[in-house]
Each structure stands twice: as structure tokens, then as C-alpha cells.
Amino acid sequence: MNKTWWKESVVYQIYPRSFSDSNGDGIGDINGIIEKLDYLKELGINVIWLSPVYQSPNDDNGYDISDYQKIMDEFGTMEDWERLLAEMHKRGLKLIMDLVVNHSSDEHAWFKESRKSKDNPYRDYYIWRPGKNGAEPNNWESVFSGSAWEYDEATEEYYLHVFSKKQPDLNWENPKLREEVYRMMKFWLDKGIDGFRMDVINFISKVPGLPDAENPHNQRYAWGGDYFMDGPRIHEFMNEMNQNVLSQYDVMTVGEMPGVTTEEAALYTDGERRELNMVFQFEHVDLDTGPGGKWDLKPLELKDLKATFTKWQKGLEGKGWNSLYLNNHDQPRMVSRFGNDKEYRVESAKMLATFLHMMQGTPYVYQGEEIGMTNVRFETIEEYEDIETLNMYREKVMDGGEDLAQVMNSVYVKGRDNARTPIQWDDSENAGFTEGNPWLKVNPNYKEINAKQAMEDPESIFHFYRRLIQLRKENEIIVYGNYDLLLEEHPHIYAYSRTLGGEKLLVMLNFSDERPVFEMPEEMEFSDHELMISNYEVHAEESIQTVELKPYEARVYRLK
Incomplete structure (x- = not known):
């Protein structure tokens, strides 16, 4: 049995925009996180995964990065970030950062150069193609709705964007681009971080020739998914990244991999192969998804949940390692989705925590989960901020004429803003998150559900999490059994x-x-x-x- 610190850890994910605002501008920031480190220390977690804090125009809330080595002004300065790392390490907490290298922002210096001309040295850092028969180069669809191609008049070609059109895909076939990424990773590791959570990292290898998707509706994740997920060179790229960078540091790595199978995950996380420590798979969070995709709701069946978790527990047993989660910044609140967020909110939140933390793998706690925060129901679409939600609404309601009530119900159940409402610290105005006007409205139930109340109540969800986390530290069987x-x-x-x-x-x-x-x-x-x-x-x-x-x-x- 190969024992390591990252197998024995419990990770807490911070979505900084919604965590804690220290300067009253309505946006969570780095100094706000520093103020709450003792709270996290008391909870017992030992690793923090920090969602992106890099410079970004915020088309996709920081997952569109315009400078990988600068801190977003809204969040603070590099000095603030360095103080955060020092304060975390002082408390025995480790920090893993988000690595977003399937795509950059279209405002990144590389892309600005790339779009200038076909012979620009940076042209090949991205994926450009001429149109086909007066239309897009192929029929791939963006994960965020619409075509995955955007026409650029300057050079009369299209660039690929599997996500927003402001998130052009990087061309991993180009060794120069890969060297730039590895150099940037070392920049952060040399500052002392403890690892990376890698955003949609299994998208970086595309099928050569970028052919049309056959049977578009049977594709994984989006039209064309089978051509840009777990592509032919993905293991080569992950192994190269490990050799050139990761193997030189004692770090934790987790790859977000939509559509990954247990067989693929066993390869990615097999220690002998030297790729990653663990992956985020999506099978269990797709169980309430109908044939029409994410917004097509269907009831969750317990038998399916059992089958999926058991498949992953047994599939990686003795081969790789599982990451354990029920919610994150992209998923609705777990007590609303898998439990009962009304009359049994406290009981079902504790039950779900027990379910997850007693499995083999590394558990992830998403901010607010430890106090049983719930999904939110804003009255109008104008109160929502998430690009995925707004694109879907425009496509279905404004362009498609679909039933407003049905579409809004899908937003209430699956929208990403459910996870992004500000943390409910206390029962004061704006839940103690900010003295200003919050960037996204606070869930109105903050008077009843907040961290102050939870910490004062020995029977709260917070203190139940503390006990679960402590049990994990004291009993090897919970980690390795x-x-x-x-x-x-x-x-x-x-x-x-x-x-x-x-x-x-x-x-x-x-x-x-x-x-x-x-x-x-x-x-x-x-x-x-x-x-x-x-x-x-x-x-x-x-x-x-x-x-x-x-x-x-x-x-x-x-x-x-």
C-alpha cells in the first residue's frame, strides 16, 4: 500500500469571488480568505483548492485567463497572494491552484498575436482552420451552446473554442506552447504551492484532422466530444508534463475529466505511469440528466448512484485513486440535489457527508457545504450571472420559444449560480459576506443558515463535518480500506x-x-x-x- 499525504487529506474548495469580501466592493478577495483561515483550520481540512485568481476579463468567472502569472485586480495583488500562501503554510494548510490550459482568454497576449496574421510566430499556439463550403470547419458544438468555431475577419479563418468564444483552445500539438505551459507551472510551484487542480485537462488532445462528429446526439459532453476528449496524445502529454514538471516537486494533482471512464482513469492515476494522482469524473453528477443533456431533468435513482460509485470504487481499487465529491463551483448544492433541503436539510446533509467521507479516495468539501447551504431560486433570469445559464436561456426561450417555467425550473435545479451565491457567514445584511453590493445576490435563507449559527451549535452540520474529518485522520481504514x-x-x-x-x-x-x-x-x-x-x-x-x-x-x- 502506497501511503501518501494527498490520499490522507481532505480538500476544501474556495471559489474566491463568493467566499469573503474584505474591502466592500461586493467581490470576494484574497484578504477575505486570509481572514477566514482559522475557520477552515477549525473545520479540520488540510488542503485548499483555490479556483482561479489569475488576471481575467471574467467572461467565465476567471476560467478565461489573460495572464497566467498575474493576480486579478478584483482579488488583490501578488503580495496579498504570497501572504495567503504564507498564512496557510503557517497553519499547516496546503494550497493547490487551478491550472486552466485547455484554453486561454482571447485577451491573452498569445492570442492577440495569434490573430494578427497567418505567419505570426504565435499563430500555432491556437487551433485555426479555414471554413468549409462557406461554413464552420466542422460541426462541433461548444459546451456553452452554439458552434465551437468563431470566424475572425482579420485572417478570414475560424478558431476553435470548446467553451465560450472568448476562450480559444490552445494547440497542444505545438511543442513551444507546451514548453510555455510547463514554464508557467514551475513559476507557481517555485513560489511554494502544493499542486494543481487541472481544468478539463482531458480535452487538450484533439483527434487529428478535426473531423465532423458522427451521430452528434450520441457524443459525450457536447457535439464533437468524442473528438476532443481523451484524444490520441493525451497520455503522452500528461506523461511529458509529469516528467518535465510535476515529478520534480512533492505535489498533489487532480485532473477534471468529463466523460472519463474507469478504465481511462486507472491509466491516468496509476502511480507507475507517472501522470496524475487522481481525476474528477462526472458519471454520478450526470445521473439526473436526461437524453437532451444537462438541462433535461430526470429523477435520480438510488440504484444508479450505487452502481456508479461502486464501479468507481472497485474500478480504481489497487490501481489508482478516487476523488470524492458531490458538488463544486459547476454543480448545484448537494443537499438540494441528493438530499432533502427542506424538512430534513440537517439530517440529509450529514448523511451525504458520511456517505462520501467514508469511501476510499480523497474527499472534497465545497465552500458552504459544511453549513448545509442550499440551491437558490431567483425570481427572474436577470438576477443570474453564469454565462452557461444565460446562453442556454437565450437559445431555448428567446430564440427557441420554449416554455419559460420549464426552462427556469431547469435553472433552479442545475444552474451553476446555485453554487456561487456568497457564503453565508452570519445573519447580518448580505450574510456578512460584504458591506457592499454583492456581485451575485445572497440566498435569502441566510438568516437561518449561516456559519456563525453553525459554529455555536454543537449538533450542527459544521461540527458533524469536523468529527468526520477527525475520524479520517485517526483511522487508516477510512482512507485505505x-x-x-x-x-x-x-x-x-x-x-x-x-x-x-x-x-x-x-x-x-x-x-x-x-x-x-x-x-x-x-x-x-x-x-x-x-x-x-x-x-x-x-x-x-x-x-x-x-x-x-x-x-x-x-x-x-x-x-x-
């Missing part, structure tokens, strides 16, 4: 065991507001049991052969 699914067919109960040497844990979770009965499977042999954590009061001596579980109940036992 093997996972096995129990009661596979049960419609309401998700139960699994963890095994390490002679040790065994039993995790029982009720994913419903019913009161189902847990029946101990015959293969679970034990003579005694010890309750490790639960989200309801439980008598330690209670028999666990047959247990009626309360709504959204979670229990973890050590079996002896």
Missing part, C-alpha cells in the same frame, strides 16, 4: 463495508424520508460492534442485526 457494496437491490438504503487487514467498518445510510429496515447481510460476521458516528442519537448497545432507520439516517460501526 477496500469498499464493498451491501444490500445492492434495496430501494432506500445504501450500505457498504470497508475492510483493511482484520478491521471492518459498516456504513448504513438511508437516502429517503421513509423508515426502511436494515437487515444485516449473512456474509457480515462479527461478535461485537462499536458506533463511530451517527446523525441521530443511537444507543451504543443497540443490536444492529435489524435496524429501522429514521429519515436520512446515517450510522458507521466498527465491527469486531
Whole structure:
């Protein structure tokens, strides 16, 4: 068993724009993060993943970078960032930064040069093609709706943008471009950061020739997805990056990889292959997606959730490593999506945390998750900020004439702004996030749901997270033990065991507001049991052969 610090860590993701505003301009900033480090230290996490703080025109909230080695003015200065790193390291917290190198901003100096002429030295840093029969070079569609190609009059060619037209794709086939990226990575690593979360990193290798997508509606992620995801040179590029940069530092790496399979992930995360430590896969967050894509809603089935998590737990067992998450800056709030954010908000938030933190892999906590923040329902589309949401609304309602109520319901359920409403620190105006006018409206439920209230209540979701994280630090079996699914067919109960040497844990979770009965499977042999954590009061001596579980109940036992 290869033991490492990043397997034993719990990561906390900060989306800086919405975290904490120190100067009253309505936008979260670096000094605001510094002010809250003691809060994060108390929670018990030991790694912070910081979403992009680089210079950006903010077309996609910082994921469109115009200078990889400067800090965005709205967030502060390089000196502020250096102080953040020093204050984190002083508290024993590590920092991983976002690496966004599938694309840059169209305002990056490289792209400004690239579009000047066909023989510019930077032309080949991006993917340019002439049109075909008076139209785009192929039929690929942007993840953010519309064509993935933008015509540029200066040179009468099109450039590829798998995301926004202000996010042109970088050309990884060009070795000079790759050298620039590696140099930039070393710039940050030499400053002392502890690793990278790599944005859509499995998009960097495209199929040669960029052919039309066949059967567009069967593509992964977007039309053309099969041609720009996990492309033919992806492992070569990841190995080269590891050799040239990552292997020279003791760092943690996680690659965001939409559409990745367990077989591919085992290759990416196999330590012998020297690519990445772990990947973010999307299978479990696509289970409530219908055939029409993200905005086509369908109910989540527990059997599908069991099958997906079990496939990933067993698929990487002994081969690679899982990252464990239920929400992030691109996904709706987990208690609204997988739990019950009304009458059982506290219970279901604790149950979902138990579900995730007791698995094998590295858990990720998204800001506000630890106090049970929920999705938001703004009254009008004008109150939303996210480019993906606004593009979809324009395409479906304004251009397509689709039903307004149905489209807004999709926004309420799946919109990315659900995750981006400011952190609810207390019950004062704007939830204590800012003294100014917040860049995105605060969720109106901040009077009831906020960090101040959570920290004062020993039974809060926050303190439950603290206990879960502490258990992980104290019990190797939670980190390294093997996972096995129990009661596979049960419609309401998700139960699994963890095994390490002679040790065994039993995790029982009720994913419903019913009161189902847990029946101990015959293969679970034990003579005694010890309750490790639960989200309801439980008598330690209670028999666990047959247990009626309360709504959204979670229990973890050590079996002896």
C-alpha cells in the first residue's frame, strides 16, 4: 500500500469571488480568505483548492485567463497572494491552484498575436482552420451552446473554442506552447504551492484532422466530444508534463475529466505511469440528466448512484485513486440535489457527508457545504450571472420559444449560480459576506443558515463535518480500506463495508424520508460492534442485526 499525504487529506474548495469580501466592493478577495483561515483550520481540512485568481476579463468567472502569472485586480495583488500562501503554510494548510490550459482568454497576449496574421510566430499556439463550403470547419458544438468555431475577419479563418468564444483552445500539438505551459507551472510551484487542480485537462488532445462528429446526439459532453476528449496524445502529454514538471516537486494533482471512464482513469492515476494522482469524473453528477443533456431533468435513482460509485470504487481499487465529491463551483448544492433541503436539510446533509467521507479516495468539501447551504431560486433570469445559464436561456426561450417555467425550473435545479451565491457567514445584511453590493445576490435563507449559527451549535452540520474529518485522520481504514457494496437491490438504503487487514467498518445510510429496515447481510460476521458516528442519537448497545432507520439516517460501526 502506497501511503501518501494527498490520499490522507481532505480538500476544501474556495471559489474566491463568493467566499469573503474584505474591502466592500461586493467581490470576494484574497484578504477575505486570509481572514477566514482559522475557520477552515477549525473545520479540520488540510488542503485548499483555490479556483482561479489569475488576471481575467471574467467572461467565465476567471476560467478565461489573460495572464497566467498575474493576480486579478478584483482579488488583490501578488503580495496579498504570497501572504495567503504564507498564512496557510503557517497553519499547516496546503494550497493547490487551478491550472486552466485547455484554453486561454482571447485577451491573452498569445492570442492577440495569434490573430494578427497567418505567419505570426504565435499563430500555432491556437487551433485555426479555414471554413468549409462557406461554413464552420466542422460541426462541433461548444459546451456553452452554439458552434465551437468563431470566424475572425482579420485572417478570414475560424478558431476553435470548446467553451465560450472568448476562450480559444490552445494547440497542444505545438511543442513551444507546451514548453510555455510547463514554464508557467514551475513559476507557481517555485513560489511554494502544493499542486494543481487541472481544468478539463482531458480535452487538450484533439483527434487529428478535426473531423465532423458522427451521430452528434450520441457524443459525450457536447457535439464533437468524442473528438476532443481523451484524444490520441493525451497520455503522452500528461506523461511529458509529469516528467518535465510535476515529478520534480512533492505535489498533489487532480485532473477534471468529463466523460472519463474507469478504465481511462486507472491509466491516468496509476502511480507507475507517472501522470496524475487522481481525476474528477462526472458519471454520478450526470445521473439526473436526461437524453437532451444537462438541462433535461430526470429523477435520480438510488440504484444508479450505487452502481456508479461502486464501479468507481472497485474500478480504481489497487490501481489508482478516487476523488470524492458531490458538488463544486459547476454543480448545484448537494443537499438540494441528493438530499432533502427542506424538512430534513440537517439530517440529509450529514448523511451525504458520511456517505462520501467514508469511501476510499480523497474527499472534497465545497465552500458552504459544511453549513448545509442550499440551491437558490431567483425570481427572474436577470438576477443570474453564469454565462452557461444565460446562453442556454437565450437559445431555448428567446430564440427557441420554449416554455419559460420549464426552462427556469431547469435553472433552479442545475444552474451553476446555485453554487456561487456568497457564503453565508452570519445573519447580518448580505450574510456578512460584504458591506457592499454583492456581485451575485445572497440566498435569502441566510438568516437561518449561516456559519456563525453553525459554529455555536454543537449538533450542527459544521461540527458533524469536523468529527468526520477527525475520524479520517485517526483511522487508516477510512482512507485505505477496500469498499464493498451491501444490500445492492434495496430501494432506500445504501450500505457498504470497508475492510483493511482484520478491521471492518459498516456504513448504513438511508437516502429517503421513509423508515426502511436494515437487515444485516449473512456474509457480515462479527461478535461485537462499536458506533463511530451517527446523525441521530443511537444507543451504543443497540443490536444492529435489524435496524429501522429514521429519515436520512446515517450510522458507521466498527465491527469486531
